[in-house]
Amino acid sequence: MRGTDSWLPRHVPGVHRLLAAAGLAAACAAALTIVQVVLFAHVVVAGFLQHRGVRELAPSLLCLAAVAVARAAVGWARDAGCRVMANRIMRELRGRVLRRLVRVRPGRVPAAEAVTAVVDGGEALEIHLARFLPQVMTAVLAPPAILGWVAFHDVLSALVMLVTLPLIPLFGALIGRATQARTRARLRALTRMSGHFLDVVTGLPTLRAYRRGRAQADAVADNTERYRRETMGVLRVAFLSAFVLELAATLGTALVAVGIGLRLVTGGLGLDAGLAILVLAPELYGPLRGLAAEYHAGADGMAAARRIDELLALPPAVPPPPGPPHPAGFGIVRLEDVTVRYDGGPPVLEGVSLEIRPGERTVVLGESGAGKSTLLAVLLRFVAPTSGLVTVDGTDLSAVDPDEWRRLVAWLPQRPRLRPGPALQAIGSADSRSPVAAAESVGAGALLHRTVGENGAGLSAGEVRRLALARALARPAPLLLLDEPTAHLDAAAARLVIDAVRTLPGRTVVVATHDARLAEGADQVVELTAPRPRRAADVLT
Known part of the structure; x- marks a missing residue:
């Protein structure tokens, strides 16, 4: 087994408090176990060999019952408290x-x-925290306490226990090496199966249209079978480890019993101490057996913790302000020579300079891949410019808190999503003005009585877009960003949307589109071109 620190997930708040509580409960339980065993041995010897009556043994019996109740209460408190x-x-x-x-x-x-x-990784990590880590504390504290008491009364029995006790963690470490690899493979299989199943469900209408349902059903079955094999492999190792560890604990207890029996025959050990040591032997191996039984839960939890650590280590798309954030306010937005690259790759938006004035409508045109959506992402602060500067009334936008800035922005994404439920609730919120009027302005008033399903089920792509546009229009934000507002719309619906966008009173609007009709009457039209790929010759020159 590795040290306790190896089993402490990073970035998990409060884990040391949980360990402290589990350690206190383990120490109390170990002390109560020794007291209970000593009282039990005294009652047995006094009652059966010394022929004392119940009246004489009443205090000892009451103490034994009280200690048993206290030990059960401590165990319950540890389990319940650690779960909470x-x-x-x-x-x-x-x-x-x-x-x-x-x-x-x-x-x-x-x-x-x-x-x-x-979800799944979180559940595994919760089991790791609630069951495995408390068992680690019990395995760390209980065996030394029992060994110390046994050594005080019988050194030979303590030596036998000391020699046989490491067999359990040794076997556990050997089995654990195989467990770790299988657990990681199982988590990868679960992730692959979940992702593939979600993709299949999302694209089910397309699969049915192209008669590819059977092929994808076979693929789902293959992924499920792979996950079943990995799970059965983990269970196989778990059952094998349980058998091996039980065998090691049984052999250790048998060796202790043989030694105690020989010394009892020769008179080298008292019956009280011998009986107490014999009863304590299973209690010595029990915490390590329990730790081995929870080892697989611990391995699952640590595999999930490593993935959660990776997610928490992901850099934010927009770094936080270097100092105290400036208050968010709206005014003239300027982009000065803005370039965006993803993960050090080629530029997706290159050298864009632009001024957006309050109350004006700016239309951004360009072919696919020219960077129109990326430009809106920069204005939304979903991505930070690799180079260049974005300012609002002269204040660097990177010095403004992203959440505060986004409260000033309403957005229609290229692939809008609506909250499942009644359509009116899906487009309205606490800070919305009049979602009904906004829906009617884009020809979506008749859709308000409809119900939105998961991923927009029950609505066409054009209906989802019109409702999402109404949601953006209803939000009282001074800056309105629209990404392809007329996509998937017929000519009549597109004309309604164009007229609604052109007649917005007092709103600053930035529209990214392929539809040149939206540029009619615009205060500013910006034409973007796709960044030119750099060739080796360009780099050499």
């Missing part, structure tokens, strides 16, 4: 992971992988 603390810790940790995920670059972490890490 683990639940609180995981709630906070899940919140931290989700807050980190919404701050990384969109698309950096696949949705299925994030769900697997936060």
